[in-house]
Amino acid sequence: xxxxxxxxxxxxxxxxxxxxxxxxxxxxxxxxxxxxxxxxxxxxxxxxxxxxxxxxxxxxxxxxxxxxxxxxxxxxxxxxxxxxxxxxxxxxxxxxxxxxxxxxxxxxxxxxxxxxxxxxxxxxxxxxxxxxxxxxxxxxxxxxxxxxxxxxxxxxxxxxxxxxxxxxxxxxxxxxxxxxxxxxxxxxxxxxxxxxxxxxxxxxxxxxxxxxxxxxxxxxxxxxxxxxxxxxxxxxxxxxxxxxxxxxxxxxxxxxxxxxxxxxxxxxxxxxxxxxxxxxxxxxxxxxxxxxxxxxxxxxxxxxxxxxxxxxxxxx
Amino acid sequence: xxxxxxxxxxxxxxxxxxxxxxxxxxxxxxxxxxxxxxxxxxxxxxxxxxxxxxxxxxxxxxxxxxxxxxxxxxxxxxxxxxxxxxxxxxxxxxxxxxxxxxxxxxxxxxxxxxxxxxxxxxxxxxxxxxxxxxxxxxxxxxxxxxxxxxxxxxxxxxxxxxxxxxxxxxxxxxxxxxxxxxxxxxxxxxxxxxxxxxxxxxxxxxxxxxxxxxxxxxxxxxxxxxxxxxxxxxxxxxxxxxxxxxxxxxxxxxxxxxxxxxxxxxxxxxxxxxxxxxxxxxxxxxxxxxxxxxxxxxxxxxxxxxxxxxxxxxxx
Numbered sequence: 001x002x003x004x005x006x007x008x009x010x011x012x013x014x015x016x017x018x019x020x021x022x023x024x025x026x027x028x029x030x031x032x033x034x035x036x037x038x039x040x041x042x043x044x045x046x047x048x049x050x051x052x053x054x055x056x057x058x059x060x061x062x063x064x065x066x067x068x069x070x071x072x073x074x075x076x077x078x079x080x081x082x083x084x085x086x087x088x089x090x091x092x093x094x095x096x097x098x099x100x101x102x103x104x105x106x107x108x109x110x111x112x113x114x115x116x117x118x119x120x121x122x123x124x125x126x127x128x129x130x131x132x133x134x135x136x137x138x139x140x141x142x143x144x145x146x147x148x149x150x151x152x153x154x155x156x157x158x159x160x161x162x163x164x165x166x167x168x169x170x171x172x173x174x175x176x177x178x179x180x181x182x183x184x185x186x187x188x189x190x191x192x193x194x195x196x197x198x199x200x201x202x203x204x205x206x207x208x209x210x211x212x213x214x215x216x217x218x219x220x221x222x223x224x225x226x227x228x229x230x231x232x233x234x235x236x237x238x239x240x241x242x243x244x245x246x247x248x249x250x251x252x253x254x255x256x257x258x259x260x261x262x263x264x265x266x267x268x269x270x271x272x273x274x275x276x277x278x279x280x281x282x283x284x285x286x287x288x289x290x291x292x293x294x295x296x297x298x299x300x301x302x303x304x305x306x307x308x309x310x311x312x313x314x315x316x
Numbered sequence: 317x318x319x320x321x322x323x324x325x326x327x328x329x330x331x332x333x334x335x336x337x338x339x340x341x342x343x344x345x346x347x348x349x350x351x352x353x354x355x356x357x358x359x360x361x362x363x364x365x366x367x368x369x370x371x372x373x374x375x376x377x378x379x380x381x382x383x384x385x386x387x388x389x390x391x392x393x394x395x396x397x398x399x400x401x402x403x404x405x406x407x408x409x410x411x412x413x414x415x416x417x418x419x420x421x422x423x424x425x426x427x428x429x430x431x432x433x434x435x436x437x438x439x440x441x442x443x444x445x446x447x448x449x450x451x452x453x454x455x456x457x458x459x460x461x462x463x464x465x466x467x468x469x470x471x472x473x474x475x476x477x478x479x480x481x482x483x484x485x486x487x488x489x490x491x492x493x494x495x496x497x498x499x500x501x502x503x504x505x506x507x508x509x510x511x512x513x514x515x516x517x518x519x520x521x522x523x524x525x526x527x528x529x530x531x532x533x534x535x536x537x538x539x540x541x542x543x544x545x546x547x548x549x550x551x552x553x554x555x556x557x558x559x560x561x562x563x564x565x566x567x568x569x570x571x572x573x574x575x576x577x578x579x580x581x582x583x584x585x586x587x588x589x590x591x592x593x594x595x596x597x598x599x600x601x602x603x604x605x606x607x608x609x610x611x612x613x614x615x616x617x618x619x620x621x622x623x624x625x626x627x628x629x630x631x632x
Contacts, residue, residue, distance in 0.1 A: 007412055010416075016429060019428075123440050
């Protein structure tokens with residue numbers, strides 16, 4: 001079996017881009033000629049979520065949230081989503097109602113609509129979501145490939161909460177003495193896409209953007225390689241979610257590395273020109289520069305890049 | 317477990333339609349304010365296709381074709397598709413290449429692009445496809461719900477080939493003495509969406525349209541109920557694909573009922589005003605009229621509607 005990244009490379013190599021498409025495979029979302037953005041992400045029980053720890057509502061929320069995050073990463077606003085449900089025999093109508101109740105809540109909070117989809121039998125619970133978004137007036141979708149040397153790298157909020165929450169879910173004993181443990185778990189089960197932040201960054205002139213789905217280092221590496229630049233990430237500058245340092249300590253892992261590689265934060269990583277003003281809720285975590293394309297994790301001026309930058313959902 | 321139709325009803329009851337959407341859940345595709353059409357259909361191994369009888373290319377072709385058929389049923393042209401692959405451990409990179417080769421061929425034949433998607437591990441081979449289309453200039457997408465009393469019901473080509481092909485796949489002995497057996501199997505494995513026909517019918521003034529995915533009677537029933545009308549289908553008028561009568565005879569089933577309920581033909585069923593001219597490749601199969609909403613199958617003036625109108629992909 002080939003890894004996810006290798007498969008995507010092979011797929012992208014083969015893809016033909018025909019009329020009406022501005023940007024095809026290779027970004028958080030594709031872009032049509034009129035600026036419409038399109039993305040599809042699927043959530044599979046046992047791979048991205050687990051029925052043992054996630055409610056039906058959690059699973060459905062996550063599936064829609066990760067797609068909203070793709071639209072956010074383009075600096076666009078979501079308009080409509082389609083939902084494909086693969087349902088095992090034991091899933092009841094009430095479970096499906098619970099899934100849709102939570103997806104409708106999330107859709108409503110973002111002013112967008114669930115407009116269709118498909119329901120099928122399947123041996124494994126699968127939620128495929130496709131989403132359509134549009135940028136605000138006069139703004140083009142922000143790609144990951146258009147960062148510029150000297151741009152500042154910023155994140156929209158604290159990192160590590162989802163990874164720490166997953167650790168607590170897997171080993172509840174870690175929660176002892178950590179008042180934020182429940183909040184960490186909730187962040188893992190109910191990711192919150194940064195749609196308003198994405199639009200704001202696009203309007204403020206971000207040159208490149210990506211959502212932090214698989215770990216800051218891996219997603220920064222993707223932005224850097226797509227832009228043909230080096231990205232330096234300062235591990236000592238990362239904004240840590242409350243409770244992450246304590247949880248990492250209890251588990252005996254490096255908190256900054258947990259925050260940098262843990263994945264599923266769904267914060268945005270943006271490159272902004274040095275001249276742009278910094279909003280207070282943005283944290284500078286590094287810089288783009290000319291150099292060998294890819295990410296370097298720095299600590300006190302030393303390169304401490306780990307071998308594993310983040311998560312792939314299909315092992316190599 | 318609830319049936320597919322019951323689940324879709326529950327989902328549609330809950331759905332809120334917000335800004336930017338003209339038509340939400342309940343048609344072959346959703347329609348945005350600017351006429352953009354969106355659909356998502358998934359194909360699951362063991363449910364819609366079988367790795368024992370379908371090649372990887374067949375499965376991928378089918379997944380894209382059924383989505384193209386949804387766009388065709390709106391009278392629109394496809395622009396872009398997103399592909400979500402759920403891949404079991406034993407699927408190799410070469411298999412994925414084979415899937416994309418056949419999807420790229422089909423995309424190219426329709427002048428549209430595969431622009432992205434997702435790859436995930438999964439215990440079962442799953443292909444989710446989302447598609448975006450646009451109507452030709454000056455034409456609105458054709459819904460299934462807007463048929464009018466007195467409209468003529470037409471189909472775009474012969475029926476029953478896919479159902480007969482599936483019977484041959486399951487019982488190869490049926491093929492003895494039937495020269496068209498291979499062609500029937502091929503029609504089942506490689507459905508051909510009627511995109512040009514759909515555009516032509518929309519431009520010719522079709523009032524309602526639906527693709528025949530689950531059986532002529534079931535899809536006519538959907539159109540009729542959505543339009544608040546009765547639909548009479550004349551079983552003696554159905555255009556039979558070559559070899560269907562012989563295959564049905566060999567299997568001891570009624571050929572017209574096979575063609576009317578077999579499903580997966582991916583021809584289009586359209587309602588056209590009596591004043592519209594009939595193209596030679598269209599066949600009149602019935603009529604819409606005022607009356608109890610739903611389909612009736614007629615034979616020599618008698619109501620012979622079967623209890624089972626077609627296929628659901630999640631049993632009741």
